[in-house]
Amino acid sequence: MITVKNVSHDFEIGKKGRATIIPVLRDINFSVNRGEILTIVGRSGSGKSTLLNLISGFIRPREGGIWINEEQVSKLNEAQFADFRIKNLGFIFQSFQLIPSMTAFQNIELPLIIKGMAEKERRDKTEEMLKKVGLSEYQDHYPGELSGGQQQRVSIARALIVNPPIILADEPTGSLDSETEEDLLTFIKQLNQDLGITFLIITHDDKVARIGHRTIELSDGRITEGELV
Amino acid sequence: MKLKDQFRFVRQNMKKNRTRVSMTILATAMGCAFLIVLSSVGFGFQKSIVKDITERQVVTAIDVHGKQSMKQGFTPVTDKDIEAFEKMKNVKAVTRRMMLQQNTKYYLKDHQIDTQTIVADFPSEMKAGFKLSSGHLPKKPDEIVVGYDFATNLASKNAKPEELYDKRGVLKDQYRYTGELVGQKVELPVKQNENGKQIEKVFTFTITGIGVKPTKKWLEDRNAYISNDRLKEIEAFTGTPKGMLKEQNNPEPPGPKVEGVVYDEVKVYATNMEAVKNIDQQLKDKNYETYSVLNELKEVNLVFLVVKAGLIFIGTIAILIASIGIYNTMTMAVTERAPDIGIMKAIGANPKTIKRIFLLESSYIGLIGALIGTVVSYIISYTVNLALPLIIKNAFGENAPSNFTFSDIPVSLPLICIVICYVVTIISGLRPAQRATRVDVLKAMRREM
Ligand SMILES: Nc1ncnc2c1ncn2[C@@H]1O[C@H](COP(=O)(O)OP(=O)(O)OP(=O)(O)O)[C@@H](O)[C@H]1O
Ligand SMILES: [Mg+2]
Numbered sequence: 001m002i003t004v005k006n007v008s009h010d011f012e013i014g015k016k017g018r019a020t021i022i023p024v025l026r027d028i029n030f031s032v033n034r035g036e037i038l039t040i041v042g043r044s045g046s047g048k049s050t051l052l053n054l055i056s057g058f059i060r061p062r063e064g065g066i067w068i069n070e071e072q073v074s075k076l077n078e079a080q081f082a083d084f085r086i087k088n089l090g091f092i093f094q095s096f097q098l099i100p101s102m103t104a105f106q107n108i109e110l111p112l113i114i115k116g117m118a119e120k121e122r123r124d125k126t127e128e129m130l131k132k133v134g135l136s137e138y139q140d141h142y143p144g145e146l147s148g149g150q151q152q153r154v155s156i157a158r159a160l161i162v163n164p165p166i167i168l169a170d171e172p173t174g175s176l177d178s179e180t181e182e183d184l185l186t187f188i189k190q191l192n193q194d195l196g197i198t199f200l201i202i203t204h205d206d207k208v209a210r211i212g213h214r215t216i217e218l219s220d221g222r223i224t225e226g227e228l229v
Numbered sequence: 230m231k232l233k234d235q236f237r238f239v240r241q242n243m244k245k246n247r248t249r250v251s252m253t254i255l256a257t258a259m260g261c262a263f264l265i266v267l268s269s270v271g272f273g274f275q276k277s278i279v280k281d282i283t284e285r286q287v288v289t290a291i292d293v294h295g296k297q298s299m300k301q302g303f304t305p306v307t308d309k310d311i312e313a314f315e316k317m318k319n320v321k322a323v324t325r326r327m328m329l330q331q332n333t334k335y336y337l338k339d340h341q342i343d344t345q346t347i348v349a350d351f352p353s354e355m356k357a358g359f360k361l362s363s364g365h366l367p368k369k370p371d372e373i374v375v376g377y378d379f380a381t382n383l384a385s386k387n388a389k390p391e392e393l394y395d396k397r398g399v400l401k402d403q404y405r406y407t408g409e410l411v412g413q414k415v416e417l418p419v420k421q422n423e424n425g426k427q428i429e430k431v432f433t434f435t436i437t438g439i440g441v442k443p444t445k446k447w448l449e450d451r452n453a454y455i456s457n458d459r460l461k462e463i464e465a466f467t468g469t470p471k472g473m474l475k476e477q478n479n480p481e482p483p484g485p486k487v488e489g490v491v492y493d494e495v496k497v498y499a500t501n502m503e504a505v506k507n508i509d510q511q512l513k514d515k516n517y518e519t520y521s522v523l524n525e526l527k528e529v530n531l532v533f534l535v536v537k538a539g540l541i542f543i544g545t546i547a548i549l550i551a552s553i554g555i556y557n558t559m560t561m562a563v564t565e566r567a568p569d570i571g572i573m574k575a576i577g578a579n580p581k582t583i584k585r586i587f588l589l590e591s592s593y594i595g596l597i598g599a600l601i602g603t604v605v606s607y608i609i610s611y612t613v614n615l616a617l618p619l620i621i622k623n624a625f626g627e628n629a630p631s632n633f634t635f636s637d638i639p640v641s642l643p644l645i646c647i648v649i650c651y652v653v654t655i656i657s658g659l660r661p662a663q664r665a666t667r668v669d670v671l672k673a674m675r676r677e678m
Contacts, residue, residue: 058575058670079579086577097674099569101245113234114578158576 001166001198002032002055007064009050024050026221028064034165037192037199039212046218048202052170055200056089057081068166086114090159090197094171096151098143098158104150105130105139108157115162125161133157149180156187167191169201173208185211230582239590242562250594253551253558257598257654258605260551261646264544265606265638266613271540273614273637275533279526280632284444286522287358289321291497291509294518306495306517314497317511319504322356324349326494327460330473335453336416340383340406346417346453348460348471357498364411364438370458373415373434376450377442380410410436417453421467422475430466432459541645548650551598552657559591559661563668570665571673580666587665591658592651599650603643610636 009025024047032038042048053059055066057073066074073084091097098107108129112122130136133153143151152172159167172188173181189211191197201208209215216226243250293314295305306325314323329346351359351366351374367374383406384393393404417432434455443450463472470491497512499505505523512519563570570583613636618629 053671056575079581082574082577082579084577085575089577091575093674095674097572097575099572101241101569110573111576114230114573114576114582116231116234118231119233 001034001036001069002200003067004028004030004051004055005065005067007051007054007061007066009047009054009059009061009063024221025054025061028221028223030216030223030226032166032198032200034198035192035196036214037188037201037212039201039203039209039215040218041202041204041206041209041215042218044204047221048204048218049170051218052168052200052202056091056168057085086111086162088164088166090162090164090167092152092156092159092167092169092172094174096143096148096155096175098151098154100143103140103142104135104146104154107143107154108161111158111162129157129161132160148175149177149183152176152180152184156184160191163195164197166198166200169199171203172201173203173205181205181207230578235582235586235589238586239593242566242586242590243593246558246562246565249558249561253554253594254598254601256551256554257548257595257650258601260544260548261599261602261650262606262609263547264541264646264649265603265642266609266636267544268537268540268642269606269610269636269638271533271537272639272642273634275530275537276637277630277633278529278533280634282522282525282529287498288502288522288526289499289505290357291499291505291512291519291521293495293497293512294520296516297518298516303518305491307489310517311492311495314495314512317497317508319500319508321498321500322353324353324357324359324494324496324498325492326350327471327490328493329455329460329463330469330471331420333417333419333453336386336418337383337406337413339386341386342379342383342451344379344382344451344453346455348457349454351454351456354454357496360441361438362441364436367437367456370456370462371432371434372437372456373459374438374440374454375410375436376440376452376454378449378451379439379453380406382451410439412436415453419463419466419472420474421469422477425477432463434459541649544646545649545653548646548653552653555591555594555654556657556661558594559587559658560664562590563587563661563665566665567668568673570668571670574668575670575674583668584662584666587662588655588658591654591662595650595654595658596647598654599643599647602650603646606643607638610638 007025007028008023010021010023012019012021014020028051030038040048040051050059054061054074055068057076061074064074065072068084069088071084073081076084099110102110105126109122109126112125117125127136127139130139133156135150135153135157138146138150141150143154146154152175169188173184176184185208188199188201192199199212201212203209214226217224293306293310295303296310297303311323311325314320327348329348333344333346335342335344349359355366361374362377364374382400384400385404385406388404393400395401413436415434415436417434418429419432420427420429422428434453440450440454460471464470467473467475469475497508499508502523505521509519509521509524573583574580614634617635618633621627621629
């Protein structure tokens with residue numbers, strides 16, 4: 001489903017001419033199978049987020065290629081990648097990334113608006129999704145009026161609303177206490193089993209890492225443990 | 230994303246910064262109002278002047294003065310010329326008038342009037358649009374038609390001349406002739422100098438008709454219209470063409486000798502306005518000297534075209550200044566909303582859509598501003614037209630020219646303004662919108678913007 005081939009990436013910092021190059025990822029190769037939960041672990045600064053950002057299309061790799069659903073996404077331009085994202089990818093972020101001026105309902109509805117769905121259909125879907133994540137009562141609350149766990153559920157609802165085959169999550173439990181973390185992990189497993197959604201989850205938490213069918217460890221920009229492809 | 234939803238986003242965004250947005254709209258509206266009001270003065274003056282020109286004269290008429298040729302120099306219009314004019318395409322009528330070359334005074338019982346006597350060809354005059362308010366056209370040589378204001382200027386012979394007129398120069402009511410005019414006899418003494426003596430012969434006419442009131446208030450028609458046959462009788466008495474007076478001691482008629490009839494005023498009437506240009510050109514090609522209101526209008530309109538373009542240009546500067554405000558507002562909007570833009574991009578919003586939303590917002594500001602500006606300028610224009618004559622009267626003690634339009638806003642003017650405003654706002658919104666598409670997703674999500 002996702003294939004990462006010979007990907008290397010580095011960042012340039014400082015002004016042009018006096019720039020220092022920071023190597024982050026070195027020759028990464030792995031793939032995620034359909035219906036699988038893959039977790040990536042590694043120490044802070046090992047390049048996990050960078051790897052996920054490459055797969056998400058927020059940055060482009062210096063070397064190598066990334067395929068999602070047989071499509072070489074690392075070659076898409078910004079606009080094409082945007083269209084690809086709305087159709088195929090759902091995101092769960094550590095810091096939720098909800099739009100503060102929109103209510104829970106509006107935040108969840110947003111991807112459908114971007115997709116261009118008609119208002120009536122959109123409303124029904126959003127209401128259904130709110131029920132599914134147990135936030136029907138809170139639909140008119142703004143993110144600032146919700147707890148961390150509730151906010152994360154809104155962000156999951158927003159990721160799920162377009163029925164994406166793949167969900168990418170960067171430290172999804174990073175801002176949650178252990179009890180809500182437990183709930184979230186159960187929910188992810190359920191989604192994976194019931195809907196067959198493929199998950200790629202980044203974490204430095206062993207508990208989270210354990211829900212993966214497979215786990216890859218990243219260290220100093222290289223895969224040091226887990227199945228190499 | 231659906232256009233409807235884009236509009237909703239725009240409205241929501243504008244609501245979030247109501248004060249800033251409304252100030253920008255206000256600045257745009259002021260710019261537009263400035264452009265429209267300023268240019269409306271050009272339009273107003275043009276309208277007034279064109280109205281003035283077309284009211285003075287019939288627009289379908291072409292004055293033909295004579296023929297200018299290398300061989301013969303200037304020659305007046307002859308009967309043969311007129312015959313040719315009448316045969317031209319789209320010519321409705323050719324009127325020809327001569328003035329009796331004396332001061333003529335008509336007497337009706339104990340009233341009298343100083344006026345001009347015009348020798349007219351009645352059939353062509355009627356065709357050209359000369360109308361009677363009562364009576365009929367002369368059938369016999371001793372019949373006469375008088376202008377509408379002939380009666381009101383018939384003054385009593387018995388009053389002292391200095392008492393006749395009031396302050397405005399209008400004949401006082403008590404000295405006016407009040408009786409019936411049609412069917413009355415008037416007498417015209419015609420003078421001539423013969424052998425150092427002045428001789429006089431009285432010609433009697435019967436009034437058969439009265440002309441219609443001139444369409445303009447300030448125009449007065451007190452003329453007497455006689456036929457060519459009667460002129461012949463007068464000429465027989467004076468022995469000079471058109472009843473010209475000889476010099477006291479010179480038996481020869483004054484002026485150069487000319488063959489045939491010399492008309493003082495020949496007008497070619499076209500069947501419609503569109504034909505005027507063509508007929509005028511044909512006459513000019515045949516070396517006739519012509520004048521038509523339409524030609525004058527063309528020149529006036531050309532001058533005003535330049536004036537109006539200049540005014541619109543100056544007005545556009547005001548809109549350009551307002552556009553700086555739009556640029557500013559949009560740049561701030563993009564900066565403020567960068568985190569939201571980043572999130573939307575991360576989810577999968579197309580950069581083009583984001584650009585379109587911001588362009589929509591800036592053009593929304595521009596269009597609302599232009600609309601408000603238009604409404605305001607109509608109010609200003611209306612008020613100015615109403616108030617300026619009063620101000621002129623109070624400040625300078627003089628009457629403003631009546632019927633003068635200071636400011637006129639034809640529909641085209643707001644349309645021009647809206648187009649200019651729209652283009653300017655799109656241009657000033659373009660850079661901020663471009664910036665919005667370049668918002669970096671990762672930076673925005675880290676709230677680094
Ligand atoms: N935009 C950037 N410019 C320069 N260097 C960067 C940039 N983003 C990341 N880095 C560097 O790349 C390295 C890897 O960063 P990354 O965020 O991928 O680590 P991580 O594994 O996600 O760490 P954590 O677990 O703390 O989130 C770090 O050393 C970081 O300094
Ligand atoms: Mg990270």
